[in-house]
Amino acid sequence: MIGLGHFLTVSVLLFALGVLAILLKRNAIGVLMGIELILNAAGLNFVAFSHFLGNLEGQVITLFIIILAAAEAAVALAIVFSIYHGFETVNVDQVDQLRG
Amino acid sequence: MESTSYALVFYGFSALALAAAAVVVFARNILYSAFALLATLFGIAALYAMLGADFLAAAQLVIYIGGILVLILFGVLLTQRVAHLHLRVTTRQALPALVAAALVALVLWVALVQRAPWPAPTPRPMEPTTAALGEALLGKFLLPFEVVSIALLAALVGAVYLTRAPERDR
Numbered sequence: 451m452i453g454l455g456h457f458l459t460v461s462v463l464l465f466a467l468g469v470l471a472i473l474l475k476r477n478a479i480g481v482l483m484g485i486e487l488i489l490n491a492a493g494l495n496f497v498a499f500s501h502f503l504g505n506l507e508g509q510v511i512t513l514f515i516i517i518l519a520a521a522e523a524a525v526a527l528a529i530v531f532s533i534y535h536g537f538e539t540v541n542v543d544q545v546d547q548l549r550g
Numbered sequence: 551m552e553s554t555s556y557a558l559v560f561y562g563f564s565a566l567a568l569a570a571a572a573v574v575v576f577a578r579n580i581l582y583s584a585f586a587l588l589a590t591l592f593g594i595a596a597l598y599a600m601l602g603a604d605f606l607a608a609a610q611l612v613i614y615i616g617g618i619l620v621l622i623l624f625g626v627l628l629t630q631r632v633a634h635l636h637l638r639v640t641t642r643q644a645l646p647a648l649v650a651a652a653l654v655a656l657v658l659w660v661a662l663v664q665r666a667p668w669p670a671p672t673p674r675p676m677e678p679t680t681a682a683l684g685e686a687l688l689g690k691f692l693l694p695f696e697v698v699s700i701a702l703l704a705a706l707v708g709a710v711y712l713t714r715a716p717e718r719d720r
Contacts, residue, residue, distance in 0.1 A: 452553075452557050452560045455663045456564075458663050459659060460567065460568065460597070463568055464567065465654070465655070466651045466652070467568070467571040467572060467575050467651070468571075469651045469654050470575050470648065470651035471574060473643075473650060473651065474575060474644060477580050479584075479622060483583055484575075486591075486614075490591065490614075493594070497598050497603050500601070501602050501673060502672070502673055506674075506679065509603050509605075509679060512598075513609065513687075514698055516606075516609055516610065517613075517698050517702065518698065518701065519613075520613055520617055522705075524621065524705050524706065525709050525712070527622070527624075527625045527709070529712060530629060531629065531712070534628075543642075
């Protein structure tokens, strides 16, 4: 029988893979994909709790997560494009103008 | 019988989502990562549907795959030189990152799945959620709904401002 624990396990693994993407990727867009994985893990948690605790509020929160993820992706990609114009690279290691 | 097929579908879509997420992380080519993200998002949408969240599953497909993923693909194609060499992603310090992520997973799993005293589950019956979600958005959650609309507008204007061509010095 599939219970809350199964969905939480999937979400934990998804979260860890998102953290790994953020740590490993040198490409700014790869880091962004890691953030999307983490947001999805959070959303899956909310929907799972919403289902197993028998109310709808988790689903509303997940809807807000999806909307804010869209806004985040738009602004983050705009920043990546600006960085690309200025530095000719999207490698997060090479964008280190503020390093002292 | 019905719970067996439910379990099979659950394991299938979970495996799809997690395997594709692993490809997102480990693919050497950023374009492969972007397409693997599609499979991950689709698997998550299927899990939403299995949890009785029909509207959210559709929203996930429309907004994530139709919107965010296309945006990310645009980002990949516009910022990489198309020569194959530059699509490659280099990684550094892979081992410490792997250890850190595995530790995060272990701690979260023990804390969330093994230890946490969740109340006994009382699954909601599988019924359409769209009407109830609409009433929640325009009732109990009216203020967050309006705030999120303003945040979206601000993000739209901000993104346009950030990407416009820099003005040349006269």
